[in-house]
Amino acid sequence: MDISKSVKVIEGKLCLSSTAICEVLDIHRNTLQNYTKAGLPKVKTGWFDLREVIRWRAEREGAKASGEDESHAQMKLRYEAELKREQAAAATLKNAIANGEYVKRDDVVSELQRFFVTLRRSMQGYSRKVAMEIAPYVDPDQVRIIEQNITDATNVVLLQLSVRGVYDVPKK
Numbered sequence: 001m002d003i004s005k006s007v008k009v010i011e012g013k014l015c016l017s018s019t020a021i022c023e024v025l026d027i028h029r030n031t032l033q034n035y036t037k038a039g040l041p042k043v044k045t046g047w048f049d050l051r052e053v054i055r056w057r058a059e060r061e062g063a064k065a066s067g068e069d070e071s072h073a074q075m076k077l078r079y080e081a082e083l084k085r086e087q088a089a090a091a092t093l094k095n096a097i098a099n100g101e102y103v104k105r106d107d108v109v110s111e112l113q114r115f116f117v118t119l120r121r122s123m124q125g126y127s128r129k130v131a132m133e134i135a136p137y138v139d140p141d142q143v144r145i146i147e148q149n150i151t152d153a154t155n156v157v158l159l160q161l162s163v164r165g166v167y168d169v170p171k172k
Contacts, residue, residue: 005017006019006020006023007020008047010043010044010047010049011043013043013049013050013051013052014049014050014051015043015044015047015048015049015050016047016048016050016053017046017047017048018032018046018047018048021048021050021053024050025053025057035056035057038060039056040053040056040057041053041056116161116162119158119161120158123154123157123158124151124154124158126150126154127147127148127150127151127154128147130146130147130150131143131144131146131147131150134146
């Protein structure tokens with residue numbers, strides 16, 4: 001390459017020809033065309049101010065490092081990769097559901113409701129059973145007081161189970 005034909009001073013600026021810019025930046029001429037379309041400043045057709053080219057390229061590289069000024073193709077590629085990741089996560093979840101690792105909400109709710117109804121019935125009958133066991137050994141008035149205390153304690157526990165969050169026992 002003849003350097004005298006590749007360098008000119010235009011309007012007081014040191015300018016390089018397209019070929020020389022490609023050599024200096026180590027890029028293909030198609031890349032230079034893409035740079036020109038993206039806003040690379042040129043002094044005249046086929047001639048570029050070396051200082052402006054370096055400044056423009058530095059700004060562009062800084063923007064790429066910070067994630068700005070992404071081309072449409074790069075954005076498409078990034079979003080397609082994110083889509084593939086999300087699709088893989090959805091497929092993993094679907095497989096876990098098919099393998100029985102997850103249960104339908106309605107099934108869990110109905111099973112828990114049935115369990116708590118049974119628990120409530122068992123707990124409410126517990127005070128009567130204890131009262132019948134101690135009746136031969138304790139005065140009848142004392143049996144009713146013990147039965148009522150067990151019933152009250154049981155109701156407090158059942159109320160705690162039925163309230164979402166933290167249950168505060170009301171003071172009597």
